[in-house]
Amino acid sequence: MGDDRNDNGESEFRNIPTMQVDLVEDEPSAPFSDGGVPSSIESTAVRKSPYEDEVDALPPGIRGCLTILQGPNKGQEYYLSEVTNTVGRRVGNSVVLDDATISGKHVEIYFSAYREWRIRDLNSTNGTLLNGSRVKEFALRDGDKILIGDCMIHFTVDVY
Numbered sequence: 001m002g003d004d005r006n007d008n009g010e011s012e013f014r015n016i017p018t019m020q021v022d023l024v025e026d027e028p029s030a031p032f033s034d035g036g037v038p039s040s041i042e043s044t045a046v047r048k049s050p051y052e053d054e055v056d057a058l059p060p061g062i063r064g065c066l067t068i069l070q071g072p073n074k075g076q077e078y079y080l081s082e083v084t085n086t087v088g089r090r091v092g093n094s095v096v097l098d099d100a101t102i103s104g105k106h107v108e109i110y111f112s113a114y115r116e117w118r119i120r121d122l123n124s125t126n127g128t129l130l131n132g133s134r135v136k137e138f139a140l141r142d143g144d145k146i147l148i149g150d151c152m153i154h155f156t157v158d159v160y
Helices: none
Strands: 062-070 077-080 084-088 107-111 117-121 128-130 137-139 145-148 151-159
Touching: 062 107, 117 128
Parallel strands: none
Antiparallel strands: 062 077, 062 151, 084 107, 107 117, 117 137, 128 145, 145 151
C-alpha cells in the first residue's frame, strides 16, 4: 500500500465527514449479576459442538462397512452397526486389527447428529489419512479410503 497523501503532502482523507456514535450499555439479564458477569458457573450454559450431539440409534436400514484392502486383515469386512465404533489393535474395540503400527484405540467412526458418518483420530501415534490427507476429524463419504498404520480401509455406506 502506498502513502495516502496527495501531491501537496495533504492527507487524502481530510474531507471524510465524521460521525458521532453514542454507545448504550444493555441491561444485564439473568443469570448475570450487575456488570454482565456470570453469577455462578452453574448458571452458564456450555454449548457443545453439533458434531458431538449424540444420536440414540442408527437410522433403520443404514450401517457403515469397512473393507480391509491392504494389511494383515486384508479381505475382511466389518459392519458398523453401532452409533459409535472404535477401530484399533486392542481387544474391546468394535473392529480389532492385527497391525503393530496401529494404536490400541486408533480411530472412532460414528454417526453424527447431522446424519453423516464421521471419523475422529484418537490421538494415535501414527495418525490417520483420509483419501491421502492427514485428518483429526472429518466427515466420511461412501467410497473413502482410510489409512491407519499399514491398513488401507475402504469405507462404504451399506443400505439394507
